[in-house]
Amino acid sequence: MKIFLKRIRFLFKFHKSIPFLKDxxxxxxxxxxxxxxYALLIIGYAAIPFDIIPDFLFIFGIVDxxxxxxxxxxxxxKSAPQSLKEKHELFD
Structure with a gap:
């Protein structure tokens, strides 16, 4: 349960993710x-049309x-150097 809550908090900090990705x-x-x-994983997941749960199942398709x-x-x-973590306040 603790991990789930941590991931939800991380989701609400998504706006910090774009500059973090660039840096x-x-x-x-x-x-x-x-x-x-990481770049290949992100591009690959975005480019491959197959999902774990199909997107036409509205809410469930988006959740995956x-x-x-x-x-x-x-x-x-987690793999970023401490300087990036501090700059983007990822783990506060």
Missing amino acids: FLISKEIKFVTKLI DVTIAIFLLERMA
């Missing part, structure tokens, strides 16, 4: 391979997309 991808503190893997987006952003935030 994450241009940061010299993060290995190129790490940036490439949001869950995967949150999961990827959360993993990126």
Whole structure:
């Protein structure tokens, strides 16, 4: 339950994710391979038309997309250097 609440809080901070993504991808503190893997995961999930739950099931179809987006952003935030975490106030 604690993890679920943490992910919900992270979702409400989504507006901070766009600048974070940009800084994450241009940061010299993060290995190129790490940036490439996350970029491919994000682009791949957006480009592949198959979902865990089809989008035509309105609410349920959107929930799996949001869950995967949150999961990827959360993993990126955990692997980010402390300077990026502090700059974007990711874990306060």
